Amino acid sequence: MGSRLAVVSGGGTGIGAAIAGSLARDGYDVVVVGRRADVLAAAAERIGIDCGRPGAGTPVAADLTDPEQLDRVLAAVDGRPVDAVVNNAGGYLGGDTDTLTGTAAHWRANLDANVLTAVLLTEALRPALRRPGGRVILVSSIAAQRGGADAYAAAKAALHGWAYTLAAQLGPEQITVNVVSPGYVAETEFFGDRMTPEGYAKRVAETLVKRPGLPDDIAEAVRYLTSPAAGYVTGQVLGVNGGSVLGR
Template identity: 80%
Template structure:
Protein backbone atom coordinates (compact mmCIF):
# COMPACT_ATOMS: atom_id res chain seq x y z
CA UNK A 1 0.00 0.00 0.00
CA UNK A 2 1.39 3.38 -1.02
CA UNK A 3 0.78 6.71 0.67
CA UNK A 4 -0.14 8.47 -2.59
CA UNK A 5 -3.12 6.27 -3.50
CA UNK A 6 -6.65 6.81 -2.32
CA UNK A 7 -7.45 4.69 0.74
CA UNK A 8 -10.66 2.77 1.42
CA UNK A 9 -11.44 0.77 4.55
CA UNK A 10 -13.93 -2.08 4.08
CA UNK A 11 -15.26 -4.03 7.04
CA UNK A 12 -16.40 -7.61 6.57
CA UNK A 13 -14.01 -7.59 3.62
CA UNK A 14 -12.88 -11.20 3.66
CA UNK A 15 -15.76 -12.81 1.79
CA UNK A 16 -18.93 -12.19 -0.18
CA UNK A 17 -20.09 -8.61 -0.66
CA UNK A 18 -17.19 -7.11 1.28
CA UNK A 19 -14.60 -8.94 -0.80
CA UNK A 20 -16.37 -7.84 -3.99
CA UNK A 21 -16.31 -4.23 -2.81
CA UNK A 22 -12.63 -4.48 -1.96
CA UNK A 23 -11.85 -6.02 -5.35
CA UNK A 24 -13.78 -3.34 -7.23
CA UNK A 25 -12.11 -0.47 -5.39
CA UNK A 26 -8.65 -2.00 -5.71
CA UNK A 27 -9.27 -2.33 -9.43
CA UNK A 28 -10.06 1.38 -9.49
CA UNK A 29 -6.68 2.18 -7.98
CA UNK A 30 -7.55 2.46 -4.31
CA UNK A 31 -5.43 1.02 -1.59
CA UNK A 32 -7.88 -1.03 0.44
CA UNK A 33 -7.71 -2.09 4.07
CA UNK A 34 -10.05 -5.02 4.71
CA UNK A 35 -11.18 -5.79 8.23
CA UNK A 36 -12.71 -8.97 9.64
CA UNK A 37 -12.44 -11.47 12.44
CA UNK A 38 -10.65 -14.26 10.52
CA UNK A 39 -7.03 -13.43 9.78
CA UNK A 40 -6.48 -16.35 7.42
CA UNK A 41 -9.53 -15.52 5.31
CA UNK A 42 -8.49 -11.88 5.06
CA UNK A 43 -4.97 -12.82 4.03
CA UNK A 44 -6.18 -15.13 1.26
CA UNK A 45 -8.58 -12.51 -0.07
CA UNK A 46 -5.92 -9.79 -0.01
CA UNK A 47 -3.50 -12.00 -1.93
CA UNK A 48 -6.15 -12.90 -4.52
CA UNK A 49 -7.25 -9.31 -5.12
CA UNK A 50 -3.67 -8.07 -5.32
CA UNK A 51 -2.90 -10.64 -8.00
CA UNK A 52 -6.09 -9.87 -9.94
CA UNK A 53 -5.51 -6.11 -10.04
CA UNK A 54 -1.77 -6.40 -10.68
CA UNK A 55 -0.82 -4.61 -7.46
CA UNK A 56 0.30 -7.26 -4.94
CA UNK A 57 0.37 -4.76 -2.08
CA UNK A 58 -2.95 -3.08 -2.85
CA UNK A 59 -4.90 -4.74 -0.05
CA UNK A 60 -3.90 -4.72 3.59
CA UNK A 61 -5.64 -6.58 6.39
CA UNK A 62 -6.60 -6.08 10.03
CA UNK A 63 -8.08 -8.92 12.04
CA UNK A 64 -10.43 -7.37 14.59
CA UNK A 65 -13.84 -7.74 16.20
CA UNK A 66 -15.32 -4.31 15.53
CA UNK A 67 -17.81 -4.61 18.37
CA UNK A 68 -14.82 -4.36 20.74
CA UNK A 69 -13.59 -0.75 21.09
CA UNK A 70 -10.06 -1.87 21.89
CA UNK A 71 -9.85 -3.92 18.70
CA UNK A 72 -11.28 -1.08 16.61
CA UNK A 73 -8.22 0.94 17.58
CA UNK A 74 -6.14 -1.59 15.62
CA UNK A 75 -7.76 -0.32 12.43
CA UNK A 76 -6.99 3.31 13.24
CA UNK A 77 -3.42 2.27 13.99
CA UNK A 78 -3.11 0.54 10.62
CA UNK A 79 -4.37 3.66 8.86
CA UNK A 80 -1.84 5.81 10.69
CA UNK A 81 -1.54 9.36 9.37
CA UNK A 82 -3.05 8.66 5.97
CA UNK A 83 -6.29 10.39 4.97
CA UNK A 84 -9.17 7.96 4.46
CA UNK A 85 -11.20 8.48 1.31
CA UNK A 86 -13.92 5.92 2.00
CA UNK A 87 -15.19 3.90 4.93
CA UNK A 88 -17.49 1.06 3.85
CA UNK A 89 -19.28 -0.57 6.77
CA UNK A 90 -20.20 -3.99 5.47
CA UNK A 91 -19.61 -6.14 8.58
CA UNK A 92 -22.67 -7.72 10.13
CA UNK A 93 -25.12 -10.53 9.63
CA UNK A 94 -27.94 -12.38 11.32
CA UNK A 95 -27.31 -13.69 14.82
CA UNK A 96 -29.57 -16.47 16.02
CA UNK A 97 -30.61 -17.18 19.58
CA UNK A 98 -33.13 -18.62 22.00
CA UNK A 99 -36.32 -16.57 21.69
CA UNK A 100 -38.25 -18.68 24.15
CA UNK A 101 -37.43 -16.51 27.16
CA UNK A 102 -37.07 -12.79 27.77
CA UNK A 103 -33.44 -13.31 28.77
CA UNK A 104 -32.77 -15.19 25.55
CA UNK A 105 -34.54 -12.53 23.53
CA UNK A 106 -32.46 -9.78 25.16
CA UNK A 107 -29.26 -11.64 24.30
CA UNK A 108 -30.47 -12.15 20.75
CA UNK A 109 -31.32 -8.46 20.33
CA UNK A 110 -27.98 -7.30 21.70
CA UNK A 111 -26.05 -9.75 19.53
CA UNK A 112 -27.71 -8.45 16.36
CA UNK A 113 -27.31 -4.83 17.40
CA UNK A 114 -23.63 -5.35 18.23
CA UNK A 115 -22.93 -7.16 14.95
CA UNK A 116 -24.69 -4.70 12.67
CA UNK A 117 -24.85 -1.32 14.40
CA UNK A 118 -22.12 -1.09 17.02
CA UNK A 119 -19.51 -2.33 14.54
CA UNK A 120 -20.42 0.36 12.01
CA UNK A 121 -20.60 3.20 14.51
CA UNK A 122 -17.34 2.36 16.26
CA UNK A 123 -15.37 1.93 13.05
CA UNK A 124 -16.74 5.13 11.52
CA UNK A 125 -16.15 7.17 14.67
CA UNK A 126 -12.61 5.80 15.02
CA UNK A 127 -11.80 6.88 11.45
CA UNK A 128 -13.90 10.06 11.33
CA UNK A 129 -10.95 12.36 12.13
CA UNK A 130 -8.99 10.81 9.25
CA UNK A 131 -11.73 11.20 6.62
CA UNK A 132 -10.64 13.38 3.73
CA UNK A 133 -12.07 16.89 3.92
CA UNK A 134 -13.64 17.61 1.52
CA UNK A 135 -14.41 14.45 -0.41
CA UNK A 136 -14.60 11.71 2.21
CA UNK A 137 -17.24 9.03 1.84
CA UNK A 138 -19.03 6.84 4.39
CA UNK A 139 -21.18 3.96 3.16
CA UNK A 140 -23.21 1.63 5.37
CA UNK A 141 -24.50 -1.69 4.06
CA UNK A 142 -28.01 -2.31 5.34
CA UNK A 143 -30.59 -4.84 4.12
CA UNK A 144 -33.94 -5.10 2.44
CA UNK A 145 -35.06 -6.52 5.80
CA UNK A 146 -34.78 -3.01 7.26
CA UNK A 147 -37.41 -1.79 4.80
CA UNK A 148 -39.89 -4.63 4.71
CA UNK A 149 -39.26 -6.55 7.94
CA UNK A 150 -39.09 -10.30 8.16
CA UNK A 151 -35.83 -10.52 10.05
CA UNK A 152 -36.86 -9.69 13.60
CA UNK A 153 -33.95 -8.28 15.55
CA UNK A 154 -31.83 -8.25 12.39
CA UNK A 155 -34.40 -6.06 10.64
CA UNK A 156 -34.47 -3.71 13.61
CA UNK A 157 -30.69 -3.47 13.74
CA UNK A 158 -30.32 -2.73 10.05
CA UNK A 159 -33.09 -0.12 10.24
CA UNK A 160 -31.18 1.57 13.06
CA UNK A 161 -28.31 2.15 10.63
CA UNK A 162 -30.59 4.32 8.51
CA UNK A 163 -31.36 6.74 11.31
CA UNK A 164 -27.74 6.93 12.34
CA UNK A 165 -26.67 7.56 8.74
CA UNK A 166 -29.08 10.48 8.45
CA UNK A 167 -27.68 11.98 11.64
CA UNK A 168 -24.07 11.48 10.54
CA UNK A 169 -24.77 12.97 7.11
CA UNK A 170 -25.99 16.11 8.84
CA UNK A 171 -22.93 16.31 11.04
CA UNK A 172 -20.38 15.77 8.26
CA UNK A 173 -22.00 17.59 5.35
CA UNK A 174 -20.32 20.90 6.08
CA UNK A 175 -16.95 19.14 5.79
CA UNK A 176 -17.78 17.91 2.29
CA UNK A 177 -18.19 14.31 3.48
CA UNK A 178 -21.14 12.25 2.26
CA UNK A 179 -22.89 9.45 4.16
CA UNK A 180 -25.16 6.95 2.42
CA UNK A 181 -26.68 3.51 2.85
CA UNK A 182 -26.77 0.66 0.35
CA UNK A 183 -29.62 -1.74 1.06
CA UNK A 184 -29.17 -5.08 -0.72
CA UNK A 185 -31.95 -7.49 -1.48
CA UNK A 186 -31.33 -11.21 -1.84
CA UNK A 187 -27.71 -11.80 -2.84
CA UNK A 188 -26.54 -15.32 -3.55
CA UNK A 189 -22.92 -16.46 -3.24
CA UNK A 190 -22.40 -15.11 0.28
CA UNK A 191 -22.09 -16.70 3.71
CA UNK A 192 -25.18 -14.92 5.02
CA UNK A 193 -27.58 -17.85 4.97
CA UNK A 194 -25.02 -20.54 5.73
CA UNK A 195 -26.77 -23.89 5.37
CA UNK A 196 -30.22 -22.35 6.00
CA UNK A 197 -31.00 -21.61 2.35
CA UNK A 198 -33.11 -24.20 0.52
CA UNK A 199 -33.87 -24.46 -3.20
CA UNK A 200 -37.43 -23.40 -2.38
CA UNK A 201 -36.23 -20.38 -0.43
CA UNK A 202 -33.93 -19.36 -3.26
CA UNK A 203 -36.72 -19.69 -5.83
CA UNK A 204 -39.11 -17.62 -3.73
CA UNK A 205 -36.62 -14.81 -3.31
CA UNK A 206 -35.87 -14.75 -7.03
CA UNK A 207 -39.61 -14.71 -7.77
CA UNK A 208 -39.98 -11.66 -5.51
CA UNK A 209 -37.76 -9.63 -7.84
CA UNK A 210 -38.88 -7.83 -10.98
CA UNK A 211 -35.78 -8.87 -12.93
CA UNK A 212 -36.00 -12.61 -12.32
CA UNK A 213 -32.61 -13.27 -10.79
CA UNK A 214 -30.73 -13.27 -7.52
CA UNK A 215 -28.33 -10.48 -6.78
CA UNK A 216 -24.59 -10.97 -6.98
CA UNK A 217 -21.91 -9.43 -4.76
CA UNK A 218 -20.76 -7.42 -7.76
CA UNK A 219 -24.17 -5.69 -7.93
CA UNK A 220 -23.62 -4.25 -4.48
CA UNK A 221 -19.99 -3.43 -5.18
CA UNK A 222 -20.99 -1.35 -8.19
CA UNK A 223 -23.44 0.66 -6.08
CA UNK A 224 -20.69 1.32 -3.54
CA UNK A 225 -18.30 2.24 -6.34
CA UNK A 226 -20.69 4.99 -7.42
CA UNK A 227 -21.32 6.32 -3.92
CA UNK A 228 -17.63 6.65 -3.09
CA UNK A 229 -16.81 8.27 -6.43
CA UNK A 230 -16.58 12.02 -7.14
CA UNK A 231 -19.72 11.61 -9.26
CA UNK A 232 -21.77 11.13 -6.07
CA UNK A 233 -20.65 14.31 -4.35
CA UNK A 234 -24.22 15.66 -4.32
CA UNK A 235 -25.72 12.45 -2.91
CA UNK A 236 -25.87 12.18 0.87
CA UNK A 237 -28.29 10.95 3.51
CA UNK A 238 -29.83 8.47 1.07
CA UNK A 239 -30.76 4.78 1.14
CA UNK A 240 -30.04 3.11 -2.21
CA UNK A 241 -31.99 -0.12 -2.65
CA UNK A 242 -30.21 -2.73 -4.77
CA UNK A 243 -32.81 -5.47 -4.72
CA UNK A 244 -34.03 -6.25 -8.24
CA UNK A 245 -37.31 -4.53 -7.49
CA UNK A 246 -38.23 -6.70 -4.52
CA UNK A 247 -39.00 -3.48 -2.62
CA UNK A 248 -39.82 -0.38 -4.61
CA UNK A 249 -38.27 2.98 -3.80
CA UNK A 250 -39.85 5.11 -1.11
Protein backbone atom coordinates in the same frame (compact mmCIF):
# COMPACT_ATOMS: atom_id res chain seq x y z
CA MET B 1 1.00 2.69 -2.66
CA GLY B 2 -2.20 4.10 -4.13
CA SER B 3 -3.19 7.71 -3.65
CA ARG B 4 -6.56 6.81 -2.13
CA LEU B 5 -7.40 4.66 0.88
CA ALA B 6 -10.56 2.72 1.72
CA VAL B 7 -11.45 0.68 4.79
CA VAL B 8 -13.95 -2.14 4.27
CA SER B 9 -15.34 -4.11 7.19
CA GLY B 10 -16.48 -7.67 6.62
CA GLY B 11 -14.13 -7.57 3.65
CA GLY B 12 -12.99 -11.18 3.62
CA THR B 13 -15.85 -12.84 1.75
CA GLY B 14 -19.03 -12.25 -0.21
CA ILE B 15 -20.23 -8.69 -0.62
CA GLY B 16 -17.35 -7.19 1.36
CA ALA B 17 -14.72 -8.99 -0.70
CA ALA B 18 -16.41 -7.83 -3.92
CA ILE B 19 -16.46 -4.24 -2.66
CA ALA B 20 -12.81 -4.35 -1.62
CA GLY B 21 -11.76 -5.84 -4.94
CA SER B 22 -13.73 -3.28 -6.93
CA LEU B 23 -12.22 -0.35 -5.05
CA ALA B 24 -8.71 -1.78 -5.45
CA ARG B 25 -9.22 -2.04 -9.19
CA ASP B 26 -10.20 1.64 -9.13
CA GLY B 27 -6.83 2.47 -7.58
CA TYR B 28 -7.58 2.45 -3.86
CA ASP B 29 -5.41 0.82 -1.27
CA VAL B 30 -7.87 -1.19 0.78
CA VAL B 31 -7.77 -2.18 4.44
CA VAL B 32 -9.97 -5.25 4.81
CA VAL B 33 -11.24 -5.81 8.34
CA GLY B 34 -12.88 -8.91 9.80
CA ARG B 35 -12.59 -11.51 12.51
CA ARG B 36 -10.90 -14.40 10.65
CA ALA B 37 -7.21 -13.75 10.05
CA ASP B 38 -6.75 -16.58 7.53
CA VAL B 39 -9.74 -15.52 5.42
CA LEU B 40 -8.60 -11.89 5.44
CA ALA B 41 -5.04 -12.79 4.45
CA ALA B 42 -6.33 -14.77 1.48
CA ALA B 43 -8.65 -11.93 0.48
CA ALA B 44 -5.85 -9.35 0.67
CA GLU B 45 -3.60 -11.53 -1.47
CA ARG B 46 -6.37 -11.99 -4.02
CA ILE B 47 -7.00 -8.25 -4.13
CA GLY B 48 -3.35 -7.60 -4.97
CA ILE B 49 -3.35 -10.19 -7.72
CA ASP B 50 -6.63 -9.07 -9.26
CA CYS B 51 -5.71 -5.38 -9.41
CA GLY B 52 -2.08 -5.99 -10.37
CA ARG B 53 -0.75 -4.19 -7.30
CA PRO B 54 0.68 -6.60 -4.73
CA GLY B 55 0.17 -5.06 -1.31
CA ALA B 56 -2.94 -3.11 -2.33
CA GLY B 57 -4.92 -5.06 0.26
CA THR B 58 -4.04 -4.96 3.94
CA PRO B 59 -5.74 -7.50 6.23
CA VAL B 60 -6.70 -6.50 9.77
CA ALA B 61 -8.19 -9.11 12.10
CA ALA B 62 -10.29 -7.30 14.70
CA ASP B 63 -13.57 -7.64 16.55
CA LEU B 64 -15.21 -4.30 15.81
CA THR B 65 -17.54 -4.62 18.79
CA ASP B 66 -14.49 -4.25 21.06
CA PRO B 67 -13.34 -0.60 21.24
CA GLU B 68 -9.81 -1.60 22.17
CA GLN B 69 -9.36 -3.55 18.94
CA LEU B 70 -10.02 -0.48 16.78
CA ASP B 71 -6.38 0.46 17.37
CA ARG B 72 -5.47 -2.33 14.94
CA VAL B 73 -7.35 -0.55 12.17
CA LEU B 74 -5.78 2.80 13.02
CA ALA B 75 -2.34 1.20 12.92
CA ALA B 76 -3.02 -0.11 9.41
CA VAL B 77 -4.23 3.31 8.26
CA ASP B 78 -0.99 4.71 9.67
CA GLY B 79 -1.96 8.37 9.61
CA ARG B 80 -3.13 8.46 5.98
CA PRO B 81 -6.32 10.30 4.99
CA VAL B 82 -9.20 7.85 4.58
CA ASP B 83 -11.22 8.40 1.44
CA ALA B 84 -13.93 5.81 2.07
CA VAL B 85 -15.24 3.81 5.00
CA VAL B 86 -17.53 0.97 3.95
CA ASN B 87 -19.35 -0.58 6.90
CA ASN B 88 -20.28 -3.99 5.55
CA ALA B 89 -19.73 -6.17 8.64
CA GLY B 90 -22.79 -7.77 10.14
CA GLY B 91 -25.26 -10.55 9.60
CA TYR B 92 -28.21 -12.38 11.07
CA LEU B 93 -27.42 -13.97 14.41
CA GLY B 94 -29.89 -16.53 15.64
CA GLY B 95 -30.47 -17.53 19.23
CA ASP B 96 -32.87 -18.87 21.80
CA THR B 97 -35.76 -16.45 22.15
CA ASP B 98 -37.98 -18.68 24.27
CA THR B 99 -37.00 -16.79 27.41
CA LEU B 100 -36.52 -13.11 28.20
CA THR B 101 -32.86 -13.76 28.91
CA GLY B 102 -32.45 -15.42 25.53
CA THR B 103 -34.36 -12.65 23.80
CA ALA B 104 -32.14 -10.00 25.37
CA ALA B 105 -29.00 -11.85 24.28
CA HIS B 106 -30.39 -12.30 20.75
CA TRP B 107 -31.17 -8.61 20.35
CA ARG B 108 -27.88 -7.44 21.84
CA ALA B 109 -25.92 -9.77 19.56
CA ASN B 110 -27.67 -8.48 16.43
CA LEU B 111 -27.37 -4.84 17.45
CA ASP B 112 -23.69 -5.29 18.28
CA ALA B 113 -22.90 -7.11 15.03
CA ASN B 114 -24.78 -4.75 12.71
CA VAL B 115 -24.87 -1.36 14.44
CA LEU B 116 -22.07 -1.14 16.97
CA THR B 117 -19.48 -2.40 14.48
CA ALA B 118 -20.39 0.41 12.08
CA VAL B 119 -20.54 3.08 14.77
CA LEU B 120 -17.19 2.21 16.34
CA LEU B 121 -15.33 1.85 13.03
CA THR B 122 -16.74 5.11 11.66
CA GLU B 123 -16.09 7.04 14.86
CA ALA B 124 -12.54 5.69 15.10
CA LEU B 125 -11.83 6.83 11.53
CA ARG B 126 -13.88 10.01 11.60
CA PRO B 127 -10.92 12.32 12.32
CA ALA B 128 -8.99 10.71 9.44
CA LEU B 129 -11.74 11.11 6.80
CA ARG B 130 -10.57 13.15 3.85
CA ARG B 131 -11.88 16.70 3.93
CA PRO B 132 -13.32 17.51 1.47
CA GLY B 133 -14.39 14.37 -0.37
CA GLY B 134 -14.63 11.59 2.22
CA ARG B 135 -17.26 8.90 1.89
CA VAL B 136 -19.06 6.85 4.54
CA ILE B 137 -21.22 3.96 3.33
CA LEU B 138 -23.38 1.69 5.46
CA VAL B 139 -24.53 -1.66 4.09
CA SER B 140 -28.05 -2.31 5.31
CA SER B 141 -30.64 -4.84 4.11
CA ILE B 142 -34.00 -5.06 2.44
CA ALA B 143 -35.19 -6.32 5.85
CA ALA B 144 -34.85 -2.78 7.20
CA GLN B 145 -37.46 -1.59 4.71
CA ARG B 146 -39.97 -4.42 4.82
CA GLY B 147 -39.31 -6.18 8.13
CA GLY B 148 -39.58 -9.91 8.57
CA ALA B 149 -36.30 -10.61 10.30
CA ASP B 150 -36.90 -9.56 13.89
CA ALA B 151 -33.81 -8.15 15.62
CA TYR B 152 -31.76 -8.19 12.41
CA ALA B 153 -34.33 -6.03 10.60
CA ALA B 154 -34.45 -3.59 13.50
CA ALA B 155 -30.66 -3.38 13.65
CA LYS B 156 -30.34 -2.66 9.95
CA ALA B 157 -33.11 -0.05 10.17
CA ALA B 158 -31.15 1.67 12.93
CA LEU B 159 -28.36 2.27 10.44
CA HIS B 160 -30.72 4.36 8.32
CA GLY B 161 -31.56 6.78 11.12
CA TRP B 162 -27.92 7.06 12.13
CA ALA B 163 -26.88 7.69 8.52
CA TYR B 164 -29.24 10.67 8.29
CA THR B 165 -27.77 12.17 11.46
CA LEU B 166 -24.20 11.52 10.35
CA ALA B 167 -24.87 12.99 6.90
CA ALA B 168 -26.09 16.21 8.52
CA GLN B 169 -23.05 16.38 10.78
CA LEU B 170 -20.45 15.70 8.08
CA GLY B 171 -22.10 17.45 5.14
CA PRO B 172 -20.58 20.89 5.90
CA GLU B 173 -17.16 19.21 5.64
CA GLN B 174 -18.05 17.85 2.19
CA ILE B 175 -18.18 14.27 3.44
CA THR B 176 -21.10 12.19 2.20
CA VAL B 177 -22.92 9.44 4.09
CA ASN B 178 -25.17 6.95 2.35
CA VAL B 179 -26.76 3.53 2.83
CA VAL B 180 -26.77 0.67 0.34
CA SER B 181 -29.66 -1.70 1.01
CA PRO B 182 -29.27 -5.06 -0.76
CA GLY B 183 -32.02 -7.50 -1.46
CA TYR B 184 -31.34 -11.21 -1.82
CA VAL B 185 -27.72 -11.77 -2.81
CA ALA B 186 -26.48 -15.23 -3.73
CA GLU B 187 -22.90 -16.46 -3.39
CA THR B 188 -22.42 -15.20 0.17
CA GLU B 189 -22.17 -16.82 3.60
CA PHE B 190 -25.26 -15.00 4.89
CA PHE B 191 -27.66 -17.95 4.89
CA GLY B 192 -25.04 -20.61 5.61
CA ASP B 193 -26.76 -23.99 5.23
CA ARG B 194 -30.22 -22.49 5.87
CA MET B 195 -31.03 -21.75 2.24
CA THR B 196 -33.26 -24.31 0.53
CA PRO B 197 -34.13 -24.60 -3.18
CA GLU B 198 -37.64 -23.42 -2.28
CA GLY B 199 -36.28 -20.42 -0.38
CA TYR B 200 -34.03 -19.50 -3.29
CA ALA B 201 -36.88 -19.74 -5.80
CA LYS B 202 -39.16 -17.65 -3.60
CA ARG B 203 -36.61 -14.85 -3.28
CA VAL B 204 -35.86 -14.79 -7.00
CA ALA B 205 -39.59 -14.75 -7.77
CA GLU B 206 -40.02 -11.66 -5.57
CA THR B 207 -37.73 -9.63 -7.84
CA LEU B 208 -38.91 -7.87 -10.97
CA VAL B 209 -35.82 -8.99 -12.91
CA LYS B 210 -36.19 -12.65 -11.92
CA ARG B 211 -32.63 -13.29 -10.86
CA PRO B 212 -30.72 -13.18 -7.60
CA GLY B 213 -28.38 -10.37 -6.78
CA LEU B 214 -24.66 -11.02 -6.85
CA PRO B 215 -21.90 -9.49 -4.71
CA ASP B 216 -20.70 -7.49 -7.72
CA ASP B 217 -24.12 -5.80 -7.98
CA ILE B 218 -23.63 -4.35 -4.50
CA ALA B 219 -19.99 -3.53 -5.17
CA GLU B 220 -20.97 -1.47 -8.21
CA ALA B 221 -23.42 0.57 -6.12
CA VAL B 222 -20.69 1.24 -3.57
CA ARG B 223 -18.28 2.07 -6.37
CA TYR B 224 -20.67 4.76 -7.59
CA LEU B 225 -21.15 6.26 -4.13
CA THR B 226 -17.39 6.47 -3.60
CA SER B 227 -16.84 8.15 -6.97
CA PRO B 228 -16.65 11.88 -7.72
CA ALA B 229 -19.92 11.46 -9.65
CA ALA B 230 -21.75 10.98 -6.33
CA GLY B 231 -20.47 14.10 -4.63
CA TYR B 232 -23.99 15.57 -4.46
CA VAL B 233 -25.58 12.39 -3.10
CA THR B 234 -25.80 12.15 0.67
CA GLY B 235 -28.28 11.01 3.31
CA GLN B 236 -29.80 8.51 0.87
CA VAL B 237 -30.78 4.83 0.96
CA LEU B 238 -29.96 3.12 -2.34
CA GLY B 239 -31.94 -0.09 -2.75
CA VAL B 240 -30.19 -2.75 -4.83
CA ASN B 241 -32.80 -5.47 -4.76
CA GLY B 242 -34.01 -6.29 -8.27
CA GLY B 243 -37.26 -4.47 -7.58
CA SER B 244 -38.37 -6.73 -4.74
CA VAL B 245 -38.98 -3.55 -2.72
CA LEU B 246 -39.86 -0.46 -4.72
CA GLY B 247 -38.34 2.94 -3.98
CA ARG B 248 -39.53 4.60 -0.82
